[in-house]
Amino acid sequence: MHSTRLLAATSSVLIAASFAFADTAAAQSASESDFSKRLDQLASELAKVKAELAQLQQQQRTAAAAAPAPGTATAAAAAAPAPAPAVPVSTALGSGLLNGPATVLTSYGEINYNRPTNDSKNTVADMRRFVLGYQHRFDEKTKVVTELEVEHAVSSSSDRGEVEVEQAYLERQVARQYAVRAGLFLMPSGLLNENHEPTAFYGVERNFVETAIIPSTWREGGIQIVGTYDNGVTAQAGITTGFDLNKWDATSTEGAQSPLGSIHQELQLANARDLSVFGALNWRGVPGLLLGGSIFTGGATHGQSANSSHVTLWDVHVRYQPGRWDFSGVYARGTISNTPAFNAPLVGSTTLIPKSFDGWYTQAAYKLWSNDQYSLAPFVRWEQFNTARSFADLGAGLTPDAARTERVATIGANFNIGSGIVVKADLQRFRQNPDANRFDLGLGWSF
Amino acid sequence: MRVVLAGAIATAALTPASAFAVDYMNADQAARLMFPDADRFESRPVVLDADALQTLDAQGVRARSARWPVKLARRGDQTLGYVVSDEVVGKFELISYAVGIGLDGAVRQIEVLSYRESHGGEIRLPAWRRQFVGKTAASTLRVGDDIANISGATLSCTHVTEGVKRIVAVVALAKKTGLFE
Numbered sequence: 001m002h003s004t005r006l007l008a009a010t011s012s013v014l015i016a017a018s019f020a021f022a023d024t025a026a027a028q029s030a031s032e033s034d035f036s037k038r039l040d041q042l043a044s045e046l047a048k049v050k051a052e053l054a055q056l057q058q059q060q061r062t063a064a065a066a067a068p069a070p071g072t073a074t075a076a077a078a079a080a081p082a083p084a085p086a087v088p089v090s091t092a093l094g095s096g097l098l099n100g101p102a103t104v105l106t107s108y109g110e111i112n113y114n115r116p117t118n119d120s121k122n123t124v125a126d127m128r129r130f131v132l133g134y135q136h137r138f139d140e141k142t143k144v145v146t147e148l149e150v151e152h153a154v155s156s157s158s159d160r161g162e163v164e165v166e167q168a169y170l171e172r173q174v175a176r177q178y179a180v181r182a183g184l185f186l187m188p189s190g191l192l193n194e195n196h197e198p199t200a201f202y203g204v205e206r207n208f209v210e211t212a213i214i215p216s217t218w219r220e221g222g223i224q225i226v227g228t229y230d231n232g233v234t235a236q237a238g239i240t241t242g243f244d245l246n247k248w249d250a251t252s253t254e255g256a257q258s259p260l261g262s263i264h265q266e267l268q269l270a271n272a273r274d275l276s277v278f279g280a281l282n283w284r285g286v287p288g289l290l291l292g293g294s295i296f297t298g299g300a301t302h303g304q305s306a307n308s309s310h311v312t313l314w315d316v317h318v319r320y321q322p323g324r325w326d327f328s329g330v331y332a333r334g335t336i337s338n339t340p341a342f343n344a345p346l347v348g349s350t351t352l353i354p355k356s357f358d359g360w361y362t363q364a365a366y367k368l369w370s371n372d373q374y375s376l377a378p379f380v381r382w383e384q385f386n387t388a389r390s391f392a393d394l395g396a397g398l399t400p401d402a403a404r405t406e407r408v409a410t411i412g413a414n415f416n417i418g419s420g421i422v423v424k425a426d427l428q429r430f431r432q433n434p435d436a437n438r439f440d441l442g443l444g445w446s447f
Numbered sequence: 448m449r450v451v452l453a454g455a456i457a458t459a460a461l462t463p464a465s466a467f468a469v470d471y472m473n474a475d476q477a478a479r480l481m482f483p484d485a486d487r488f489e490s491r492p493v494v495l496d497a498d499a500l501q502t503l504d505a506q507g508v509r510a511r512s513a514r515w516p517v518k519l520a521r522r523g524d525q526t527l528g529y530v531v532s533d534e535v536v537g538k539f540e541l542i543s544y545a546v547g548i549g550l551d552g553a554v555r556q557i558e559v560l561s562y563r564e565s566h567g568g569e570i571r572l573p574a575w576r577r578q579f580v581g582k583t584a585a586s587t588l589r590v591g592d593d594i595a596n597i598s599g600a601t602l603s604c605t606h607v608t609e610g611v612k613r614i615v616a617v618v619a620l621a622k623k624t625g626l627f628e
Contacts, residue, residue, distance in 0.1 A: 104539045135539045137563075145565065171565055176469060179565070194566070195599050228568045284569040287578055288595030319598040324591055367591050372507050375591075419605055 106133040106147075108197045108446035112204050116438045117427075127153035131166065141173040144183075164266065166217055171226075181238075182223040184267045188236045188280035189294045190214045190330050191317050198444025202326075202365050202379040202414055204424045205440060208406070209359040209385050213332040214315060215261035221270065224278075232285025241265055242276035242298035243311045245342065250349030256387055256403065259357050260313065260334060263300065274299025276311075288321040300336070307341035324367040326377070333358035339392045347398050354403075355392040359385025365414075378413040407431040412440070420447045470561045471571060474532040474545055477558040481547030482520035482527050489519040493621045506584070508616040509609075515617050519627060520547075526627060528555060529618050535610040537564045537603035544607060546579075546614045552622065554579045557611060567600025570607055579611055584619035588612040 110128040133147035147166040155161035169183030186194045192201055192210040196217050201207070210216050224238025243263045248255060254262040265271065276298020283291045297312040315332035339353045346352055361383030369376045388403035412426020424442040472480070478488050493515045495503070503510045520527040532545040540563035547555040557579050559571035569575060578594050587593045589612075590605045597604050621627065 106539065137540075173469060181565075191598070200601065226565075230572070232569055232572050232574070234569070282599075284597050284599075285572065285574060287575045287597070290598035321591070321596045321598065323593075323595070326591075326596075370589075370591070419602065 102138075103134060103136040106135065106447060107131060108199075108444070110198045110442060110444045112443075113441040114204075114438050115440075116436065118437055119435050133167070142170065144168070144170050167219060177227055177229060179226045179228075180223065181226060184219055184221045185224065187218045187220055187240075187278060187294075187296065188282075189218060189278075189296065189313065190216070190315050190332060191290075191319055191328055192216050193218050197446035198424075198442065199416070199420060199422045199446040202363060202377070202424075203381065203410055203412055203426050203440070204442035205428075207330075207361050207363075207381060207410075208383055208408055209330055209332055209361045211261070212258045212385050212387050213260075213334060213357055213359045214313065214330075215258050215264050218260075218264065219266060220276070221267040221272075222275070232283050234282045234284070235280070237279040238277070240276050240278060240298075241267060241270045241272050242274060242296075243300040244271045244302065245300040245309050245311070245336065245353070246271070246302070246304050248342070248353055250346040250351050250353075253351055255351040255353070259336070259354055259387055260311065263311075271302040271304065273302040274308075290317070290319040292317050305342070307338055309339065309342065310337040311335075312337075326365040326367075326379075327363070329360065329362040331358070331360040340394055343392070343394055347394065352391060352400050354388035354390065356389045357385075357387045358389050359383065361385075373418060375416045376413060377416070379411070381408075381410040383408050383410075404432050406433065421445045469563065469568070472558065472560055474530075474543075474560060477532070477545040477560060478518060478520065478530045478547070480558060481530060481545070481556045484522050485520035485527055486522050488530065489521055491517045491519050491627060493517050493617060493626060495617070495620075499620060502620065503613075503616050506616055508613050510613060510617060515614070515621075517618060517621065517627075526550065529627070531614045531618065532560065533610055533614060535606040537562075537567060537600075537606060540564050542570070542603060542607060544610065546611055548615060548618050552583050552615070552619050554582045554611065554615060556580065557607075559607075562603075564600075564603060567597060567603040569597050570600060570603050575604075579608075582611070582615065584616045586612075586615075588615070 107130075109130045111126070112128045113123075113125045115123040127150075129149055129151055130153070131147050131149045133145070135143055135145045137143040146168045149164045149166045150161060151164065152159070152161035155163045165184060167184060167186060169181050169185040171179050171181045173179045186196075188194055190210045192206055193214060193216040195201075196206065206216060220240035220242065222238050222240030224236055224240075227233075227235040229235070242265075243260060244265050245263055247263045247265075249262065252262070276296060278294065278296040280294035281292060293314065293316040295312070295314040297310060299308060300311045301308045311334065313332065313334040315330060317328070317330040319326070319328040321327070333356065335356045336353055339355050343352045361381055363379060363381040365377050365379035367375055367377045384405050384407045386403055386405040388400070389405075390402050391400045393399050408428055408430050410426050410428045412424060415423045417423070422442075422444045424440070424444065426440050428436075428438050428440065430436040479485070482488075495510055495513045495515070500510050500513065515531060518530040520530060528550055529548045530545060531548070532543070534541045534543045536542070542562055542564075543560035545558050545560060547557070549555045557576050559576070562568050562571060575595070575597060579588075582588055582593070588608055590596050590601070590608050594604070594608045
């Protein structure tokens with residue numbers, strides 16, 4: 001339309017010029033024949049402009065017919081499937097969408113039902129997690145990723161729920177292979193911690209090794225660099241906040257359930273004089289295979305105790321997904337140094353600080369049935385874990401015995417609806433504590 | 448049912464905006480990589496009508512879009528194959544990729560043009576992309592069946608695989624209709 005307007009304007013100018021020319025001619029008393037000749041010339045030029053205008057309008061109509069709605073295009077192309085112009089190799093081929101939205105809302109949730117088979121009075125149904133998050137891209141290289149979580153549905157002074165910021169980090173791609181991430185982020189430990197949505201793991205509850213030993217959902221505040229290499233290796237390394245041993249509560253059993261879960265800080269007014277370092281390597285060079293490991297270590301007393309202590313946690317993990325099979329295994333081990341200095345005043349209390357704790361599991365799942373909408377994957381998992389594998393020597397009669405290793409067998413199935421909804425069911429048998437045997441049902445989603 | 452070529456002008460004018468989180472190559476470079484013998488790439492966008500969309504749906508393929516920017520790899524008066532560039536959502540962000548298909552309808556190569564997610568960039572590794580070579584419209588093309596997953600990048604793997612399945616089916620249908628002759 002722009003060129004049409006230009007032509008129309010040009011015509012107006014020509015017409016105006018003709019009148020101006022006529023005035024001038026009269027003023028100069030030009031002969032009538034000269035005047036008539038000039039008028040003919042102008043009329044001829046006007047006709048020429050009109051023809052050009054019509055031609056341009058026709059071209060525009062043709063272009064419009066070639067491009068828009070499928071229906072129109074179908075008709076036009078069917079009537080005259082004119083050979084497409086060759087596109088030189090140097091011209092971009094192009095693609096439809098260019099940027100995508102800058103801000104994306106995400107969510108996941110889990111509603112679980114746990115029925116102890118030998119102790120049904122303790123059956124519980126729980127909105128385990130409800131998470132809302134967003135990712136916002138500031139520019140093509142910088143984004144912020146957040147997750148806000150409510151556990152157990154209601155959070156107030158008289159309820160047991162919690163509201164937590166689970167992730168809130170900024171990430172900037174600084175080079176083709178390197179990104180820098182800073183803020184509150186998930187630690188790259190084990191298989192589950194960074195991929196903890198209910199659609200990403202088998203079984204209603206997260207496995208014990210990656211809750212009791214690796215305290216998922218484990219996050220720290222800090223900065224890390226992420227390198228992704230062409231050989232399939234992803235390397236992560238960073239400096240973060242760490243655990244706070246001053247929080248150890250010897251009168252509670254929480255430390256026996258998850259030693260690090262009881263002293264994690266989650267960037268909640270975290271004591272941060274002592275920082276920790278971590279590194280993780282993961283290799284995905286063969287389709288379906290992941291081999292990896294991680295290590296984290298750092299001070300945990302922050303100058304608030306007469307003695308200092310370090311917490312170290314490391315793991316190795318593997319996942320192999322050939323065809324319909326999905327095998328995985330994790331071994332994780334943690335240690336806390338210089339525990340006698342902290343345990344000596346606590347002797348006789350319920351839970352002393354362990355020197356070491358560890359666990360492993362192996363799991364096999366098989367996609368038994370699937371169609372475009374649904375898939376059913378039964379699985380079995382065997383795990384052994386010990387949250388107090390050893391205690392440092394406190395002297396004869398004072399040193400607690402190591403805890404007994406719990407062994408848990410889980411059998412169940414995930415039923416996936418589309419790619420974002422999962423219904424789960426499983427049975428869990430505990431060798432050490434049969435009272436904990438249970439039947440679980442779960443509903444989860446993630447997008 | 449009608450599958451037709453759309454006017455080429457509009458699509459040929461589209462140029463990738465480029466410069467995303469990590470751009471590995473543009474669609475041109477991918478096309479040349481897939482068909483190094485081609486001396487030019489001709490734009491042959493395909494438009495699917497309702498019947499064509501239903502035909503694909505019956506094959507378990509959701510075409511998603513009625514317009515497909517197919518390019519013919521040409522050398523002299525010979526057609527060497529087809530290249531389609533597309534984008535799918537990974538977990539949060541768009542993944543740009545291109546699929547090269549031979550005259551036999553089998554995938555010749557796929558290339559990841561841009562990847563923007565924090566995790567799962569391994570889908571661009573040759574070993575993962577090689578799994579698609581030789582796949583046709585008759586192949587299952589499903590993660591966890593004939594395409595292995597990448598742990599931690601399940602959504603990216605799934606959506607790219609669905610995208611390739613769509614493209615292979617669209618090209619096969621257009622070819623069957625005689626559009627590229």
